[in-house]
Amino acid sequence: xxxxxxxxxxxxxxxxxxxxxxxxxxxxxxxxxxxxxxxxxxxxxxxxxxxxxxxxxxxxxxxxxxxxxxxxxxxxxxxxxxxxxxxxxxxxxxxxxxxxxxxxxxxxxxxxxxxxxxxxxxxxxxxxxxxxxxxxxxxxxxxxxxxxxxxxxxxxxxxxxxxxxxxxxxxxxxxxxxxxxxxxxxxxxxxxxxxxxxxxxxxxxxxxxxxxxxxxxxxxxxxxxxxxxxxxxxxxxxxxxxxxxxxxxxxxxxxxxxxxxxxxxxxxxxxxxxxxxxxxxxxxxxxxxxxxxxxxxxxxxxxxxxxxxxxxxxxxxxxxxxxxxxxxxxxxxxxxxxxxxxxxxxxxxxxxxxxxxxxxxxxxxxxxxxxxxxxxxxxxxxxxxxxxxxxxxxxxxxxxxxxxxxxxxxxxxxxxxxxxxxxxxxxxxxxxxxxxxxxxxxxxxxxxxxxxxxxxxxxxxxxxxxxxxxxxxxxxxxxxxxxxxxxxxxxxxxxxxxxxxxxxxxxxxxxxxxxxxxxxxxxxxxxxxxxxxxxxxxxxxxxxxxxxxxxxxxxxxxxxxxxxxxxxxxxxxxxxxxxxxxxxxxxxxxxxxxxxxxxxxxxxxxxxxxxxxxxxxxxxxxxxxxxxxxxxxxxxxxxxxxxxxxxxxxxxxxxxxxxxxxxxxxxxxxxxxxxxxxxxxxxxxxxxxxxxxxxxxxxxxxxxxxxxxxxxxxxxxxxxxxxxxxxxxxxxxxxxxxxxxxxxxxxxxxxxxxxxxxxxxxxxxxxxxxxxxxxxxxxxxxxxxxxxxxxxxxxxxxxxxxxxxxxxxxxxxxxxxxxxxxxxxxxxxxxxxxxxxxxxxxxxxxxxxxxxxxxxxxxxxxxxxxxxxxxxxxxxxxxxxxxxx
Amino acid sequence: xxxxxxxxxxxxxxxxxxxxxxxxxxxxxxxxxxxxxxxxxxxxxxxxxxxxxxxxxxxxxxxxxxxxxxxxxxxxxxxxxxxxxxxxxxxxxxxxxxxxxxxxxxxx
Numbered sequence: 006x007x008x009x010x011x012x013x014x015x016x017x018x019x020x021x022x023x024x025x026x027x028x029x030x031x032x033x034x035x036x037x038x039x040x041x042x043x044x045x046x047x048x049x050x051x052x053x054x055x056x057x058x059x060x061x062x063x064x065x066x067x068x069x070x071x072x073x074x075x076x077x078x079x080x081x082x083x084x085x086x087x088x089x090x091x092x093x094x095x096x097x098x099x100x101x102x103x104x105x106x107x108x109x110x111x112x113x114x115x116x117x118x119x120x121x122x123x124x125x126x127x128x129x130x131x132x133x134x135x136x137x138x139x140x141x142x143x144x145x146x147x148x149x150x151x152x153x154x155x156x157x158x159x160x161x162x163x164x165x166x167x168x169x170x171x172x173x174x175x176x177x178x179x180x181x182x183x184x185x186x187x188x189x190x191x192x193x194x195x196x197x198x199x200x201x202x203x204x205x206x207x208x209x210x211x212x213x214x215x216x217x218x219x220x221x222x223x224x225x226x227x228x229x230x231x232x233x234x235x236x237x238x239x240x241x242x243x244x245x246x247x248x249x250x251x252x253x254x255x256x257x258x259x260x261x262x263x264x265x266x267x268x269x270x271x272x273x274x275x276x277x278x279x280x281x282x283x284x285x286x287x288x289x290x291x292x293x294x295x296x297x298x299x300x301x302x303x304x305x306x307x308x309x310x311x312x313x314x315x316x317x318x319x320x321x322x323x324x325x326x327x328x329x330x331x332x333x334x335x336x337x338x339x340x341x342x343x344x345x346x347x348x349x350x351x352x353x354x355x356x357x358x359x360x361x362x363x364x365x366x367x368x369x370x371x372x373x374x375x376x377x378x379x380x381x382x383x384x385x386x387x388x389x390x391x392x393x394x395x396x397x398x399x400x401x402x403x404x405x406x407x408x409x410x411x412x413x414x415x416x417x418x419x420x421x422x423x424x425x426x427x428x429x430x431x432x433x434x435x436x437x438x439x440x441x442x443x444x445x446x447x448x449x450x451x452x453x454x455x456x457x458x459x460x461x462x463x464x465x466x467x468x469x470x471x472x473x474x475x476x477x478x479x480x481x482x483x484x485x486x487x488x489x490x491x492x493x494x495x496x497x498x499x500x501x502x503x504x505x506x507x508x509x510x511x512x513x514x515x516x517x518x519x520x521x522x523x524x525x526x527x528x529x530x531x532x533x534x535x536x537x538x539x540x541x542x543x544x545x546x547x548x549x550x551x552x553x554x555x556x557x558x559x560x561x562x563x564x565x566x567x568x569x570x571x572x573x574x575x576x577x578x579x580x581x582x583x584x585x586x587x588x589x590x591x592x593x594x595x596x597x598x599x600x601x602x603x604x605x606x607x608x609x610x611x612x613x614x615x616x617x618x619x620x621x622x623x624x625x626x627x628x629x630x631x632x633x634x635x636x637x638x639x640x641x642x643x644x645x646x647x648x649x650x651x652x653x654x655x656x657x658x659x660x661x662x663x664x665x666x667x668x669x670x671x672x673x674x675x676x677x678x679x680x681x682x683x684x685x686x687x688x689x690x691x692x693x694x695x696x697x698x699x700x701x702x703x704x705x706x707x708x709x710x711x712x713x714x715x716x717x718x719x720x721x722x723x724x725x726x727x728x729x730x731x732x733x734x735x736x737x738x739x740x741x742x743x744x745x746x747x748x749x750x751x752x753x754x755x756x757x758x759x760x761x762x763x764x765x766x767x768x769x770x771x772x773x774x775x776x777x778x779x780x781x782x783x784x785x786x787x788x789x790x791x792x793x794x795x796x797x798x799x800x801x802x803x804x805x806x807x808x809x810x811x812x813x814x815x816x817x818x819x820x821x822x823x824x825x826x827x828x829x830x831x832x833x834x835x836x837x838x839x840x841x842x843x844x845x846x847x848x849x850x851x852x853x854x855x856x857x858x859x860x861x862x863x864x865x866x867x868x869x870x871x872x873x874x875x876x877x878x879x880x881x882x883x884x885x886x887x888x889x890x
Numbered sequence: 891x892x893x894x895x896x897x898x899x900x901x902x903x904x905x906x907x908x909x910x911x912x913x914x915x916x917x918x919x920x921x922x923x924x925x926x927x928x929x930x931x932x933x934x935x936x937x938x939x940x941x942x943x944x945x946x947x948x949x950x951x952x953x954x955x956x957x958x959x960x961x962x963x964x965x966x967x968x969x970x971x972x973x974x975x976x977x978x979x980x981x982x983x984x985x986x987x988x989x990x991x992x993x994x995x996x997x998x
Contacts, residue, residue, distance in 0.1 A: 016931065021938070027963045028934055031913035035930070059931025066935045069942075 006045050008036045012056035018089055019063040067093055095413040102414060109386060110418070113379045116778075117422025117468060120372035122429030123771070125453075125461040127368045129434050131361050132460070133451035134354045140278050140450065142216035143313070147280075147349040148320070150183070150307040153328075156341035159617075165307050166338070167293050168300035170208075172331055173307065173344065179323045181312040184211035185305035186281050187291055190551045190713065191263035194741040196248065201551060201745045202262075204238075204287030205279060208295075211288070214310045215280060222256045222271030225290045232292045238267040241286040242275040262287070263553035264741075278449075280349065281306055300338040308349065320346050354447060359843050360764045363522065367771040370519050372464070374778045376472040377508045381782055383415065383476040384505050385789050408477045415473025416466070423465025427458065440766075442759040475504055505786050506822055512782045513826025514833060516775040517863055521834040523772035524855035525841055525848055526765040532847040533758045536694035539687050540590060541632025544581075545750035546724035547589050550735055550742060551713045563710040566738065571624055573734040574716055579727060581719040584630035585706060587622040589715045590691035591753040592746070601702070603660055604670040604679060618656060619699055620673075622706040622714070628686055630719045631750075638667035638684030641705050648680040648708055654688045656700030671702075680704070693757045695846055716744070724749050764844065776863070780870040787819050788874035798878055799886025808879040815878045819871030820864075827860055893978065899924055900936040901975055904946060904965050912951075912964045937965060945971035 013029065020028050032055060039048035067089060103110040138144040150173060151162040165173070165185070174183040189204035205211075212224045219239055229237050238260070240249070249255045259266040267289065279285040311320050324344040332339045394407055431453055438448050550570060557563045567585055574583035600617045625641040627633070628651075641649055650671070657666040670679040688698050706714065716735075718727055728747045735744050791798070798811055838850035848855075893901065903919040904911040917933050940946040951962040967975070 020931070020934075024934055024938065026960070027913060028930065030960060030962075031917070032930055035914055035917070055929050055931070058927075059929040062929065062932040062935035066931075066938050069938075 006037075006040045006048070008033060008052045009049050009056075012053050016056050016059065016063070019060065019067065021063075021067055022090075092413075095410050096417055098410065099414040099417040103418065106386070109382055113382060113418050114422045114425065116375040116379055117419050117465070118425035118429055119774075120375040120468065121423045121426025121461055121465050122433055123368045123774075124365075124372050124464055125427060125430035125457060126433030126437055127361075127364050128460050128464075129430065129453055129457040130437060130451050131365050132454075132456055134357055134447050135361060137450065137456075139350055139353065139447075140276060143310075144350065145348070146311045146313065147214070148309050148311060148317075148346050149281075149349055149352045150180070150309050150324075151345040151347065152303060153343035153345035154341070156343065161345055162347065164303040165305045166300050166303055167295065167298035167305060168335070168338070169331065169342075170305050170307055171295055171298045172334075173309075173327070176323075176327055178312070179315070179320060179327060180309040182210045182214045183307060183309040184208045184214045185291065185293075185307050186211070187304060187306070188282055189285075189287065189289065190549075190745075191287065192551065192553060192741060192743060193248070193260060193262055194264070195261040199741045199743050200248075201743045202244070202286050203282060203284050204289065205282050205285045206291035207288055208291055208293065211308075214308050216310075217274065217277055219271030220274035221253055222269070224271065229290045230292060230295075232294055234290065234292060236265055236267040237270045237289065238262060239271040239273060239288040240269060241273050241279075242277065244286045245272045262289075264556035265553075280308055300335060309346075317346070317348060360760070363526075363764070363841065363844065364767055364771075367519055367522065367768050370515050371771050371774050371778070372468065373471075374512050374515055374775050374782075376468050377512045378778055378782050378785070379415075379418070380472040380475045381505050381508055381785055383472060384479065385785070387476045387479055411477040412470070412473045415477070416469040419465050419469025419472075423461060423468075426465070427453070427461045430457075430461070440763065442756075442763050475508075479504065502790075505789075509779075509782050509786050509822045510826040510829065512779045513823050513863060513867070514830035516772070516779040517827060517830030517859060518834045518837060519768070519772045519775045520859040520862065521830075521838060521855060522841060523765070523768040524859050525838065525845055525850065525852060526761065526768050528848045528852060528855060529844065529846045530758065530761045530765040533694045533761055536690065538590070538694065538754065539633065539689035542750035542754045544720045544722070544724050545630065546718045546720060546727050546731065546747065547592065547715055547750060547753070548728070548731060548744040548747040549713070549715045550744055552739075552742065556741075560710045564707045567624075567706055567710065567714060569738045570716060570735060571626075573738065574718060574731060575626075577718070577727060577730050577734060579720050579722060581721055582626045582630045583719075584626040584717045585624045585714045586627055586717065587706070587711055587714050588691070589717060589750075589753075590631070590689055591693065591750075591757045592715065592748075599673045599702075601671050601673050602675075604672075606660075616660060616700070618652075618702045620702045620704055622709055622711055623703050624706055627703065627717075630717050631689075632719075633689055634687040636685045636687055637665075638682070640684060644707060645705060648678050649683045649705065650680045651684045651686050651703040652682055653686050653698075653701040653703075655698045656702065657685050659700055715746075717750075761844070761846070776866055779863075780866045783819055783823065783867055783870040784873060786822075787815060787871050788877065790818065791815060791874045791878045794878075795881055795886045798881045799883040802881060802883040803887065811881070812875045812879045815875035816868065816871045819867060819875075823864060823867035827863060830863075831856065831860065893974070896928060896932060896936045897940060898978065899928075900933060901940060901945065901967065901971065905967055905972075905975060908966075909964070911966065912962045916965070940971070944968055945974055 013032075016032070017025055017029055032052065036048055036052055039051055043051075139147065141147060149162075150165065152165050152169060153161050154163045155161050167185075170183070170185050173180065185208045187206040189206045190201060191204060192199050192201045207225075209225055209227060209230050212218060218224065220242065222239070224239070225237060228234050240255075245251060245255065249258075255269050255272070258269050260269060261267075273288075279288075311317075315323075324346045328339075328342065328344040331344075332342065398404070398407060434451060434453060438451055441448055552563055552566050557566055571583055571585055574580065577583075599620050602616075625643050625645075628635055628640060635651075636654060638651075640651070652666060660666070661669060666682050666685060669682050671682065672679045686701075686703065689701070690696060690698065691701075716731065718724065718731065720727055728744075731747070732744045735742050801811060802808075834856070835851055840850075842850050899920050900916060903916045903923075907915050907919055913930065913934065916937075917928070917930055920928055920933065937946060941948065945968060946965050947968050949964050949966065951964050953961050
């Protein structure tokens, strides 16, 4: 029985030489005794513990030992070149060297800290969103299941009909468990102020699919899933603590939600993250009639768990087969409806991926440029240290030994910067999460965790090697005799001069690529802002009211309620017009769609040809309140009794090509009433500037009153001040009725382009940083060149050159480097930019405006950076310059 | 300069063990009496410091009689080491004298 090899090696490596054998012998002896008494397993664990807890003692002991010798490492290089002793000595020596050059050290450490800090910050977001598994057991097997309507010209991820849900769920070889989800917006009453909540209506296996059980209480029973079942609810941990004081006795209590008493049967654990509806706080059974499910309306979002051993690709194949089977089984409803299985991770964060990867790329580029600058600084220092190195070499230090000493210096530098960087990234992550677009997924899970620290350590190490390698190689190649012979200044300039110039070219090229990326994203953001959304968002306040169906049972009840809300809201002082609508542009909720037929049009030959329209229930004041122009015909009359609708221009163009839509009639089911089209409204981009326009129908709310609408007020002045009066007015009609999601329309417009703004802002910041670093690099190289060429300049001046000639000599030198860098950068950008195209809007990846502007900016900055050293060169006094020579 | 806890424990353990004091026995003695969870390396680190301060001296035993047995490194207290232990003891006793931790205790 032997002690654990690794632990033994580590202990041996760390122990001071004079103690090494004694310590290992003693430990072996005790290990043998432990094996006898407690068995090999316990003995090995004990040995590992010894190695672990002894580490710190050994390291401090070694540091003490190394300190007592106190000589420069190169001279007293020990025979064992890679021992721990020499590492400690190198580190101590490096620290001493760095302390001796505080300005250089501060500049380099700060550069590394900023670079590593920014990189770590962005990586922690990338990791938290894209890499880290979702917080459910075996999360890689969780999927969302959609109706794929692409064959019908519909979306690839359409919600599911209850009928399809039942049939999918039955295929247990494909889905080991499945659940459906619908949104729920109940109002809690009878406990102080009424408060509206977001919740989820779920089917029985919801918690089983996610693999998370309530922390206290139970999940739902089969009986509670029946349409006639008892009313029960499960609370989130947050609500349980906030509204119920975290009382475990809450189980069995009844609370009034949406005017119906519900018994609390469970509380979810604190870390539970609801799926799909991220801010859900309540769950109750969705009492669907699954015995006789509807196959018409798409109302369910479906999650499922794949059986272990079934890969995503296999699942996709099986889903195709199942889809085809259902098509033949239900030709009426399922023709051309496929099944789309998407992993939950992809569904949650897939959209954020391209933007995040661009950010990560940008920040790595900034780090690289920072490394180049430090390499330049180190090369400059190398010149002044070449004598020191030469002396050490002459005294017998091996070339490899010197290189290692220099690399240790860069690594120590990087290490200090890296630690600072991680500290910075702690705030960076907080700041980033705060300014991130609202509603971005998984942000709460982003933080500095061990994987992120490991990443930061790796990046730091790489950076250290990267900027340390060039100077180390150069120094080792230095000609010993030359350096010793020369006066410190003479040959020193040769060290890495060419390398430094190449580094500057690379720096300019990379900064240009980043600037082009930032420019394109900025242009995209500007274009998005310029898009005419088709309505006027100024001075509009919106909010939602959700009359619970249990209290407002009939359509008439709801119509009466909406009438009252409208009347009161319009009468508020400062209100120009008030409107209600089932959906508000840009408010996040999507319109529902209905299929329709137009009177006189040939009936569709197949289901694929049947057309669908978004529909929205509105009051007659809707168009005026939102400033949507009426293109033709007339608006509704108040309380017009005959069934009438307005349609948008897209709908008129698509379905009434060449004919006048006004006066035509349409209906939404085969036996429903005909609605007369009385007018055509302007198109509204209600889903955001990038979304495609679709046919839209406006229906008077009193003809089809649905539960849940939004109120909108067009005001004379600042709309914000009306939020309290609005709440008050609604409360007067129904004291249990809150107004939720109150916002101004202009803030919703701003939110809708929040993501591109965020991306453009961050990439812009990184690009500016890159440009600044490149400028510093150019400045550094040129001013160093000037100081090296003082004698030469002096000669030129003495021979009759004017200050102007010297000036242009140096500026031209800088410009030459910049221009080579620009040429390389432009070519690279042309190759790289198309990768951005999914993020761009109405901007070509190779956008001449952006390219010209960026090149101009780089040249301007480069000239500025060159002017300062050039002026210094101009002012060289030939006499002084020549005398020093 | 005062001793830290592990240094004091090591010093006392060496004193108690006398001739038998070497790495393993010192470690076990501390473990047995103080019950504190130290590591072997920690003990050696303390010995190293004590040795540097001249409180402890090391000597080599005869090679162990077994096959391949090596000489052990044994430790003993130097004169200053013994003095320091004495001082520590007196200081400690002075500080304890007349001190009552629990006022109820005296009358019992």
